[in-house]
Amino acid sequence: MADMIRNEFGSRRVLSGHNVLVVENEYYLAEDLARAVRCCGGAVVGPVATAGEAIHLLETKPVSFAILDIALDGHLVYPVADQLMDADIPVVFATGLPNEMIPAPYRHIPCWVKPYLSISLVAGSLHLLQPRHCDT
Numbered sequence: 001m002a003d004m005i006r007n008e009f010g011s012r013r014v015l016s017g018h019n020v021l022v023v024e025n026e027y028y029l030a031e032d033l034a035r036a037v038r039c040c041g042g043a044v045v046g047p048v049a050t051a052g053e054a055i056h057l058l059e060t061k062p063v064s065f066a067i068l069d070i071a072l073d074g075h076l077v078y079p080v081a082d083q084l085m086d087a088d089i090p091v092v093f094a095t096g097l098p099n100e101m102i103p104a105p106y107r108h109i110p111c112w113v114k115p116y117l118s119i120s121l122v123a124g125s126l127h128l129l130q131p132r133h134c135d136t
Helices: 003-007 027-039 051-060 078-086 118-129
Strands: 019-023 045-047 065-069 091-095 112-113
Touching: 019 027, 019 051, 027 045, 027 118, 045 051, 051 078, 065 078, 065 118, 078 091, 091 118
Parallel strands: 019 045, 019 065, 065 091, 091 112
Antiparallel strands: none
């Protein structure tokens, strides 16, 4: 993974200064996502496997970006996504669910369908961290 990051970004720590919430109930996927975030210079918040744990972290830790699995052992992550969107924090879904199973209010959220390369997900989501400009 480190070689892929060097090839893509050189020595730049593209997530430096960012706290990335990782919500994923599959241990190895969670660890792989966390490693990708750390390799890009980001700080990992979590990873956690439940929506309740994620909401607790949002109440206690600063977060600037979130990677969320949708289906968490029979529970859905949408309350976490709602809280993040209300706070204007960028979100990306990393899920095994097909797009047509995602409710309409969440279809605008970028979605990576499993299987994916964690580093590709992180690199492909960096544009969400760019400052937003309002046209006047």
